[in-house]
Amino acid sequence: MDLNIFWFVLLGVLLAGYAILDGFDLGVGILHPVAKTDLERRTILNSIGPIWDGNEVWLVTFGGALFAAFPEAYATVFSGFYTAFMLLLLALIFRAVSLEFRSKVQNARWRHAWDHAFFGASLLATLLFGVAVGNAMYGVPLNARGIYVGTFFDLLNWYALLCGALAVALFSMHGSIYLYLKTEGALQERIHHQIWRTFGFFLVLYFLVTIATLVAVPRSLQNFDEHPWAWIVVVLNVLAVANVPRAIYQRRPVYAFVSSSATIAALVFLFGIALFPALVTGREIENSLTIYNAASSQKTLTIMAFIAGLGMPFVVAYTVVIYWTFRGKVKVGPHSY
């Protein structure tokens, strides 16, 4: 395995880590309107209170790693998808501050305003992530230099929007399972109903996107011909998806959560297999930015591999410590949001 592939895999790990971790707290944001009383809203917010910030760091690190390892791809994507990224930034800012600000003032209108901001920002951010993945699969207009030459509306094609909807469904399902784990009583019962709905919504879109991909992006199967073992991941993906309703029916939310996490990991993996070795696919395939023509020097990739090797074990350790510290049902107390 050369360094370029190593970095492609590591970016995949960071992306999967982000999608699994921030995925459920974005989903919690989308499900936030399920709550009926202020206490329920606070319970939902506090289920992610101590961890959302750390989850978002996976995205920040993904961005930094892309910049360092594949600067050409970083520059093309961020400048090309300018308006989409500005919208994403606004969504992420509002999500962060609505969590922090909401609890600070005891006033119904103040809190309602931030509830709406939290819901809207979570939904918009999720949709944009899905649209981004969709465009990466579908291909975007690039010139020979690998620079984006389309407009904002080129990004809103039917395939990318369908992927956006899938992301919303997937994170809602993932978030509802997480909430089920963290809540009790009447709220938990209501969330149990939501899990079925979000699962149904996800299942429909999962099939639609699968079919759409086979029709619209046939090249995504190329790597499966060369590496037939990748079909194992497809099978695992289907098993993970199938295990979600089984676990919910048996009321074993931990299994359901592990299954939805595995589903996300498998989808990120399949996304990587479909793209490889491209990072940004051009509408004209020869203009694509790949892990070779978009990469930093070998020296930098080596240094970065050391940095990652040194840092990632710590990152995993902190994550485990934090999740262990805040395990169990949410309790709203004096230090909560």
Added chain:
Amino acid sequence: MDVVLLARLQFALTIMFHYLFPPLTIGLGVVIVYLIGMHLRTKQVIYDVAARFWTKVFALNFALGVATGIVMEFQFGTNWAVYSRYVGDVFGSALAAEGIFAFFLESGFLAVLVFGWDRVSPRMHFFAALMVAIGGIFSSIWITVANSWQQTPAGFAVRPYEVNGEIFHRAEIQDFWAMVFNPSTVDRLVHVWFGAFILGAFFVMSISAWYLLKGRHTDFARRSFSGGLLFGTIFSLAQLVSGHSNANMVAEHQPAKLAAMEGIYRAEAPADLHLFGWPNDETQRVEWGIALPGFLSFLIHNDFETEVKGLAELEEVYGRPPVWLTFQAYHLMVACGMFFIAITLLGTFFRWRGTLFEQRWLLWLFVPAVVLAFAANELGWVAAEVGRQPWTVYPSWQNGEFVQGLRTADSVSESVVAGQVLGSIIGFGIIYALLFALWIFLLNHKIQHGPELPHHKEKTSLEDYLETAAHRAGHEESFTEPKMGG
């Protein structure tokens, strides 16, 4: 309008708003470690009360720092794509290191610090506070490394590379440690840290002084103020040394920036040091100013006569930075620094005399002084960033060879048009104005609410009297002395 100008405006807006928060959280982080540590050692309730209060203030600032920080990371790609392509190999690795080494540490343990008071042991809680403070400091290290590399690049070579058959050039790492410890990293890092510590100290002193003047939470406020004063005095004085060292470093590596900071249009021997003034590009002179003759020569070369080069001589190699803005930002920053030294020394003098808390006029000065501490941090960056124009990556010598830099005008994204940038400036402008208003509102809300004493209940006047008496006894003051603030 011009895309370059708009992109620069957007960068200035987003970085200046972002930079309200990181120095404050770095400074407060150290304060919180101290308070929790003292509570662990002495078991005095007052330290616990103070730690809880400042942690809440810290969390508010941290959230805004994170929210506005993501904008910074994305912005290199959105607005400065050519720059990103050119420096990704070098600059990107410092940025990624910040993510891996600092952000995870900081945000992870912040959760334990803010939400973990009753969930983890006091020792673990202290450890979490320490990790948050260290995380903030790690973060400042990597971001200052990245920025310093642009100012005084080192450890790299410009190499050709190929994209789809075409050849381009970019900076590639040759020597990682030379890149990290480039000529300005250490000086600038120390300056940034001291600036953050001064801000933390003045922030604590401002709020404490206000409580003292209003006669609220007086025991808490006295201790906080005294701690802040000690901290503030030490670092205000130390910053003078660091500032001088920085000026020498700039004179050596970015002479055009130094000339702009001091308003030297043509070489001067001896060169005067302006206390203030009004640089005029048309007359090529600093007008309406007062100068100390020969002092600039002395500060840089330890000699009152030596020549200091001016913009006219340096222009060919370094280009010409905007003089007025660089000059004023730099001079205002220095003026703020002098004010910090004066006011903290005065406070320390009265503290030594034991009459500090009777000097109401001085406490009144400390209340708004925090605004100047914010301003000094911002002005330092304005002077540093405007003064290095017209470059994003400064020209430098690498292994004895002159390497051309990357011009700001050549750094912007190819695929971005003025309308997009203008749109995002307006969008961010509105949102940042809203966030700023909410930040002030919530900060004020927290300060009005004040620290929470354990087992708080309605007090009768007798209990109130006894408690006041106990405090006075503890401080060896007279019972008949009028209560602070009436």
